Amino acid sequence: MLEELLIFTRGGLIxxxxxxxxxxxxxxxxxxxxxxxxxxxxxxxxxxxFSQDNYALKWTFHNDLGLVFVAVYQKILHLLYVDDLLAAVxxxxxxxxxxxxxxxxDFTDIFRQLHxxxxxxxxxxxxxxxxxxxxxxxxxxxxxxPKARGxxxxxxxxxxxxxxxxxxxxxxxxxxxxxxxxxxxxxxPKDSSHTRPAVVKGKENGGPKDNGAFDxxxxxxxxxxxxxxxxADNATKQLTKPDTKKKGxxxxxxxxxxxxxKLDFTDPADERxxxxxxxxxxxxxxxxxxxxxxxxxxxxxxxxxDGPKKKGWFSSMFQSIAGxxxxxxxxxxPALKALKDRLMTKNVAEEIAEKLCESVAASLEGxxxxxxxxxSSTVQTAMEEALLRILTPRRSIDILRDVxxxxxxxxxxxxxFVGVNGVGKSTNLAKVAYWLLQHNLSVTLAACDTxxxxxxxxxxxxxxxxxxxxxxxxYEKDPAVVAREAIQEASRNKSNVVLVDTAGRMxxxxxxxxxxxxxxxxxxxxxxxxxxxxxxxxxxxDQLTKFNQKLANLSAVPTARLIDGILxxxxxxxxxxxxxxxxxxxxxxxxxxxxxxxxxxTDLKKLNVKSIVKTLLK
Numbered sequence: 244m245l246e247e248l249l250i251f252t253r254g255g256l257i258x259x260x261x262x263x264x265x266x267x268x269x270x271x272x273x274x275x276x277x278x279x280x281x282x283x284x285x286x287x288x289x290x291x292x293f294s295q296d297n298y299a300l301k302w303t304f305h306n307d308l309g310l311v312f313v314a315v316y317q318k319i320l321h322l323l324y325v326d327d328l329l330a331a332v333x334x335x336x337x338x339x340x341x342x343x344x345x346x347x348x349d350f351t352d353i354f355r356q357l358h359x360x361x362x363x364x365x366x367x368x369x370x371x372x373x374x375x376x377x378x379x380x381x382x383x384x385x386x387x388x389p390k391a392r393g394x395x396x397x398x399x400x401x402x403x404x405x406x407x408x409x410x411x412x413x414x415x416x417x418x419x420x421x422x423x424x425x426x427x428x429x430x431x432p433k434d435s436s437h438t439r440p441a442v443v444k445g446k447e448n449g450g451p452k453d454n455g456a457f458d459x460x461x462x463x464x465x466x467x468x469x470x471x472x473x474x475a476d477n478a479t480k481q482l483t484k485p486d487t488k489k490k491g492x493x494x495x496x497x498x499x500x501x502x503x504x505k506l507d508f509t510d511p512a513d514e515r516x517x518x519x520x521x522x523x524x525x526x527x528x529x530x531x532x533x534x535x536x537x538x539x540x541x542x543x544x545x546x547x548x549d550g551p552k553k554k555g556w557f558s559s560m561f562q563s564i565a566g567x568x569x570x571x572x573x574x575x576x577p578a579l580k581a582l583k584d585r586l587m588t589k590n591v592a593e594e595i596a597e598k599l600c601e602s603v604a605a606s607l608e609g610x611x612x613x614x615x616x617x618x619s620s621t622v623q624t625a626m627e628e629a630l631l632r633i634l635t636p637r638r639s640i641d642i643l644r645d646v647x648x649x650x651x652x653x654x655x656x657x658x659x660f661v662g663v664n665g666v667g668k669s670t671n672l673a674k675v676a677y678w679l680l681q682h683n684l685s686v687t688l689a690a691c692d693t694x695x696x697x698x699x700x701x702x703x704x705x706x707x708x709x710x711x712x713x714x715x716x717x718y719e720k721d722p723a724v725v726a727r728e729a730i731q732e733a734s735r736n737k738s739n740v741v742l743v744d745t746a747g748r749m750x751x752x753x754x755x756x757x758x759x760x761x762x763x764x765x766x767x768x769x770x771x772x773x774x775x776x777x778x779x780x781x782x783x784x785d786q787l788t789k790f791n792q793k794l795a796n797l798s799a800v801p802t803a804r805l806i807d808g809i810l811x812x813x814x815x816x817x818x819x820x821x822x823x824x825x826x827x828x829x830x831x832x833x834x835x836x837x838x839x840x841x842x843x844x845t846d847l848k849k850l851n852v853k854s855i856v857k858t859l860l861k
Contacts, residue, residue: 245322246270246298247315248329248354250336250347254309259336259347261354274298275313281832283311284632294318303329305337306610307569312336324365331357530678531840531848570610570618578622579604582860589859591822592781595829603629627856634825634852636834640808643682645769646739655687655733657741657766659726660810661759662774663786664747667812667839669698671774672742673705675810675837677844679740680709687738689729690715691722691762694746694755702744709844712736722746723762730766743768750789753797760797763804772836773806775827777814783826791831808836811850815840821858824850 247270248261262269274295282293283302293300299318304311312333314325335353579600586596603625612621642656649656658675660668669692676686688706690713692698699715706713714729726743733741745762748755763771773790775783787806795803809827817823824835835850 244320245314245316245325245328245358247275247313248332249275249313249315250332251311251313252309253311256345258310258340258345259350270298270315272296272298274300274315278302278313301325301329303333304605304609305333306606306608308337308340310337310340322365323369324361327364328358328361331361528845530674530681530845532678532837533681534848570607570612570621572604572608574618575604575607575622578619581619582622582626586822586825586859589822590778590817590820590826591859592784592826592830594781594784595826599626599629599829623860627860630825630856630859631852634828634835634850634855637832638834640834640836642770642836643684646679646684649769650739653734655730655738655741656770657730657743657768658770658772659743659745659763659766659768660772660774661745661790661806662747663749666747666774666776668747668774669701669705669744671810671812671837671839671847672702672744673709674839674844674847676705676709676711676740676742678847680711684739685737686711686740686742687729687733687736688713689726689741689743691725691729692744692746693718693720693722693725698744698746712738722758723765726762726766750786750793753793756790756793757797760794760803761799763794764799767804771804771807772810773808773827773831773833774810774812775823777811777817777821777823777838779823781826783823784830787827787831806831806833808833810837810839811835812839814838814848815846819858819861821855824855825859 245261247267249257250259251257261267272295277295278293278300293302297318298315300313300315302311302313310333312329314329316322316325332354335357336347336350339347339350582603583596583600586599587593591599603622606629607621607625612618642658646656660672662668672688676688679686686709688702688711690699690702692702693716696718699717703713703715714725714732716725716728722745729743730741743762743766745759746755748759750756773787775786779786791805794805798804809824809831811824811827814821827833828835838848838850840846840848
C-alpha cells in the first residue's frame with residue numbers, strides 16, 4: 244500500500260500531499276526530511292531508492308519546473324507500480340502547474356485515477372509473466388541424432404576426397420592414424436617440392452608447416468655454425484682485452500683533507516632518556532592550519548567535448564554553441580562520459596564517479612538550454628556545484644571552539660584516531676598536538692596502541708619532543724580501559740585535550756574492530772577521526788564503508804558512534820590525484836578536517852574545497 248505521495252518545489256514549498264488530500268494517517272518519523280538531508284541536498288539523487296526506518300522512498304524530478312515528486316511505501320511490500328505512478332503523476336501535474344498557484348485540491352481525483360490505472364497495469368504485467376513462466380517447454384526431437392553422428396564420421400583427406408566410415412570403430416581409428424602420419428598415398432600431392440619427409444633415427448621430420456615437427460639436420464648444421472662463430476668471437480675478445488685491471492671505488496675526500504668523523508645525527512635526548520629537548524615551536528614555526536591558502540585562478544578551464552563530430556564545420560560549431568532546446572539524457576551522455584573518465588584519472592573511485600554523473604544527469608534532464616550555451620559547460624557547471632555541496636561540511640568543524648566549550652564544562656575534549664595499518668596515525672596525532680599547543684591548550688597523549696611493537700615508544704618520543712604528558716600502560720592491555728584511565732588522569736590534571744592513539748587494523752579484522760567499538764562506546768569521545776591515505780582510490784570506499792558498518796553492528800548501545808571526521812595523510816605525494824578526498828566524503832558524509840602534507844610538525848593544513856574542486860575538473 245502506498246503511504247504517501249508528496250509534491251513540492253526545490254525551494255521546499257509543499258504543493259500537494261496525498262495524506263492531506265485523502266485524510267490518511269501521518270507518517271511515523273520524518274522519512275521525507277531524511278531523504279532531503281541525506282540525498283537531495285548532497286546530490287545523491289542518482290540512487291535508485293532510499294530507506295528510512297520501515298519506509299522505502301522513490302522520487303523523480305521535473306527540472307524545468309523545479310518540482311520534486313516523492314512516493315513513500317512500506318519497505319516489505321516491494322510495490323512494482325511506484326515508478327510508473329511517479330511518471331504519470333509528473334506528466335499530469337506539470338500540465339496544471341502554475342508558479343503563482345498554491346492550492347491543488349483538484350488534483351486529488353486525478354491522482355486516484357492514476358493510482359488505480361498504475362495498479363491495474365502492474366497486475367496485468369504480473370499475470371502475463373506468470374502465464375509465460377507456466378507454459379510447458381517444447382519437446383526436443385531426437386530423430387536427427389543418427390544423421391549428426393553420421394556426418395561427424397566423415398574424414399576429409401588433403402586432396403579433398405572424403406570417405407564415409409563404417410559402423411565399426413576400428414576402421415575410423417585406422418583412417419585417422421593414416422591421416423596423422425601423412426602416409427596416405429592418394430593424399431600425396433604431385434608437386435616435387437612437397438616430397439615425403441625423411442626419417443632420421445626412426446622419427447619422422449616434416450617441413451616447417453607440420454605441427455610440432457622440425458628438421459634435425461638443419462638444426463645440427465646451425466649448431467656447428469654457432470660454435471664456430473662463438474669461438475671466433477672469443478678469440479677476438481681475448482686479443483683486444485686490455486691487461487689493466489679495474490680499480491676499486493675510492494673514498495671521496497673533501498678539500499684534500501681526509502675526515503674520519505662519524506656521521507651521527509641521533510638526538511642526544513634519546514640516549515639520556517630522562518632529559519628533554521628544546522621546545523620544537525622555537526625551531527619549526529607556526530602550523531599551516533592557521534594559514535589561509537589563496538586559490539589562484541591562473542589555470543584555464545578545460546571544456547569537455549560533447550562527442551565526435553559527424554557534421555560539417557559550421558553545423559557542428561553552431562550545434563555545440565546553441566545546443567538543443569530541452570536537454571535529454573542522450574544529449575548529456577557524451578559530456579558525462581568524458582567527465583566520468585576525467586574524475587577517475589584524478590583517483591576518484593569508479594562507483595562514486597558514476598553516481599555523481601547520474602546525479603548530474605538527473606538534475607539536468609528536461610531543463611531548457613539557453614541560447615548560445617554549450618552542453619559541456621552546462622554539465623561542468625552542474626558538476627562543480629555538486630562537488631562544492633558534497634565537500635562543504637554540513638556542520639561546524641571548528642575544533643578550537645568545541646575545545647573551549649568542553650573546557651567551560653570542566654571536561655577534557657577527547658579525540659580518537661582510527662584507521663588501517665601504516666597510514667600515519669601516530670605522526671599526524673603529534674601534528675594535531677603541536678597545532679593545539681600553539682593555541683595555548685594543554686594536551687595529553689594516550690598510548691592505546693598496545694598491539695604493535697614500538698608504538699608506545701614512538702608516542703613517547705613525540706611527547707618528549709613536544710614537552711607534553713603521556714599516559715601509557717605498556718603492551719597487551721585492554722585499549723578501552725587504558726583510554727578511560729587516561730581521560731580520568733587528564734581530568735585530574737586539568738588537561739584541555741586528550742588525543743587517543745589506537746592500533747592500526749584492517750576493516751575485515753573483526754576482533755580488532757570489536758575492540759575499537761568497545762573503546763569508543765566505553766569512553767564516548769567528542770570526535771572520532773578516521774586517518775586515511777590520499778593515495779588510495781577504490782579502496783577508500785571499502786575502508787570507510789566497512790569501518791562504519793562494523794562500528795554500527797558491534798556497538799552495544801542503540802545509537803552507535805560512527806566516523807565523525809577524516810584526516811587525509813600524504814597529501815603532498817599525489818600531485819593532482821585528489822579524488823580520495825571526494826570518495827571518502829561522499830561515502831561517509833564526514834568532512835575532511837585535517838590534511839597532512841609533510842614530515843614536520845607544522846605540515847598540517849585545512850582542506851581547501853574550492854582548490855580541490857578546481858583540480859578535479861581541470
